[in-house]
Amino acid sequence: MKPVNNSGSPPIQSPLLERELQAYSEWKHTLTNIMEEYRVWARRHGLSSDEDEQRIDACQRALDSDRLTIAFVSGFSRGKTELINAMFFASYGRRLLPSTAGCTTMCPTELFYDQKAEQPAYIKLLPVETRLQRTTSLDQLKQNPASWVTCTLNPSSADQVANCFQQVTQTRRVRLEEAELLGLYDPEQEPPRKGQPATIEIPKWRHALISLPHPLLKQGLTIIDTPGLSGLGHEPEIPLNMLSSAQAILFVLAADTGVTRSDMALWQNWIEGSMHARRRGLMVILNKMDMLWDELQDDTTISASIEKQCNDTATILDLPRGNIFPVSARKGLLSKIQGDKELLQECGLLRLEKHLFREIQASCREAIQNTITVEISHMLEGTIGGVASRHQGILAQLSSLQELSGKSAEVIEHLIQKNQREEADYIQEIHSFQAGHQAQEPPTLQVREQREQMRSRLQKLEKISSSRNTLETRITELQQQDRATRQQLSTLRSISTALHQQIQQPTGNSAS
Ligand SMILES: Nc1nc2c(ncn2[C@@H]2O[C@H](COP(=O)(O)OP(=O)(O)OP(=O)(O)O)[C@@H](O)[C@H]2O)c(=O)[nH]1
Ligand SMILES: [Mg+2]
Numbered sequence: 001m002k003p004v005n006n007s008g009s010p011p012i013q014s015p016l017l018e019r020e021l022q023a024y025s026e027w028k029h030t031l032t033n034i035m036e037e038y039r040v041w042a043r044r045h046g047l048s049s050d051e052d053e054q055r056i057d058a059c060q061r062a063l064d065s066d067r068l069t070i071a072f073v074s075g076f077s078r079g080k081t082e083l084i085n086a087m088f089f090a091s092y093g094r095r096l097l098p099s100t101a102g103c104t105t106m107c108p109t110e111l112f113y114d115q116k117a118e119q120p121a122y123i124k125l126l127p128v129e130t131r132l133q134r135t136t137s138l139d140q141l142k143q144n145p146a147s148w149v150t151c152t153l154n155p156s157s158a159d160q161v162a163n164c165f166q167q168v169t170q171t172r173r174v175r176l177e178e179a180e181l182l183g184l185y186d187p188e189q190e191p192p193r194k195g196q197p198a199t200i201e202i203p204k205w206r207h208a209l210i211s212l213p214h215p216l217l218k219q220g221l222t223i224i225d226t227p228g229l230s231g232l233g234h235e236p237e238i239p240l241n242m243l244s245s246a247q248a249i250l251f252v253l254a255a256d257t258g259v260t261r262s263d264m265a266l267w268q269n270w271i272e273g274s275m276h277a278r279r280r281g282l283m284v285i286l287n288k289m290d291m292l293w294d295e296l297q298d299d300t301t302i303s304a305s306i307e308k309q310c311n312d313t314a315t316i317l318d319l320p321r322g323n324i325f326p327v328s329a330r331k332g333l334l335s336k337i338q339g340d341k342e343l344l345q346e347c348g349l350l351r352l353e354k355h356l357f358r359e360i361q362a363s364c365r366e367a368i369q370n371t372i373t374v375e376i377s378h379m380l381e382g383t384i385g386g387v388a389s390r391h392q393g394i395l396a397q398l399s400s401l402q403e404l405s406g407k408s409a410e411v412i413e414h415l416i417q418k419n420q421r422e423e424a425d426y427i428q429e430i431h432s433f434q435a436g437h438q439a440q441e442p443p444t445l446q447v448r449e450q451r452e453q454m455r456s457r458l459q460k461l462e463k464i465s466s467s468r469n470t471l472e473t474r475i476t477e478l479q480q481q482d483r484a485t486r487q488q489l490s491t492l493r494s495i496s497t498a499l500h501q502q503i504q505q506p507t508g509n510s511a512s
Helices: 015-044 050-065 080-088 128-132 138-142 158-169 176-181 229-234 237-245 261-275 299-317 329-338 341-346 349-436 445-504
Strands: 068-074 109-112 122-127 149-152 171-175 199-203 205-211 221-225 248-254 282-287 324-326
Touching: 015 050, 015 349, 015 445, 050 349, 068 080, 068 237, 068 261, 068 349, 080 221, 080 248, 080 282, 080 329, 080 349, 122 128, 122 158, 128 205, 138 205, 158 205, 171 176, 176 199, 237 261, 248 261, 248 349, 282 299, 282 349, 299 324, 324 349, 329 341, 329 349, 341 349, 349 445
Parallel strands: 068 221, 068 248, 109 205, 248 282, 282 324
Antiparallel strands: 109 221, 122 149, 122 205, 171 199
């Protein structure tokens, strides 16, 4: 895609964001691999259960579907869309999403990459008439392609993409009754005045889904652009759900006006309440900082007035000063497109981008760490515990058999010696007996009985000897099991260590 850039410098990409997201994806990939390694190993050693398999599946699905979501919220015309263009789409060399004076974005717009789609570059628009199907939630509507109007995007043409994006600004003029029926007009709040046309302008679309093969979106980033104040109020379900699931919310104000009454209402209605549940990821942007740049004032005076605006905003919204970011989205977009590094530094965008990614990565990692710690670490610990107690059992059995085996050896030795003595005595007796009788005389009854006793003793000895063999075989078996179980424990412990180390491992530069 050719950038529109007359300065000759290439447009500035967002290497920081791309690097960070790349590192984050690799971090998740390694976690998935460790779990898969465990799954294969556990199956081979007969240590896997259906429940364990399901846990691993659930964790891998969570890692797979994990998205970093950033939502932009403000009153109309504070510069949300321009900020999105500047932060993420400057490499297209032009303003990609429509940003003009007055109300521009008319419906909540989600930008992401749909890797499962056959044609992954599209814009899908939900007609406002679907508001008549009051029981149908956005999630249900998302499952029903027939409800949406789809346009295919050509990612190699920035102009074609930007033209298609213009649709999010579309409105329709309808009669007041129709607007009322759609829930977009309340005659009690705004009674029609005499002489005024009985029509009203309403958004043409309820929601826009944009899938674009863009490097950051492909890494799992989702960006949510919301319409100004009125749009949020019309579709409460959509922004509320989106805001609660977003890892970061950027609340945009204009630096020249500070916190206006309508900004305050929006803050109190939509953001403030969710702050308690949100430990991190809330940033307030003082946009249009360039409006405070004044050639007739020196740099120190300008910096002091910007700092004052930031401090005042922090006080009014009861936030730490570190959550307030003065930027100029317009100059940011321009500086990136023109490759002007000095202007990029001045416009405050780099500081915001760095902070933003540190925040969202940290909150995503926290969520993943919690899931994996709860699901997989517990499962691994359970398996290690099971194998360890089996090992203890093997060792106990081994020790008692070895003790027995020692005893049997003594007993057998004793018996053999006794038998040898008896045999010697017997032979001695026979010799003495034969000396007193004729050599060829048949053995007497007594001699026959003695021989029988001798034979029976020898049989007993053979039995003892064979049971000793069985005992030794069993001991050898147990010794083999001991070695195999030790090996299993060592493998399990190294998988567990690898998993924990990976969970704690910092990703990318911002984590350091
Ligand atoms: N001077 C200046 N103007 C800006 C800046 N950012 C945005 N604007 C202008 O402010 C106007 C509104 O910008 P948008 O990006 O459309 O604002 P928005 O918040 O998306 O507005 P809605 O979509 O209507 O809610 C446009 O004319 C922009 O060019 C900035 O940093 N400096
Ligand atoms: Mg906008």
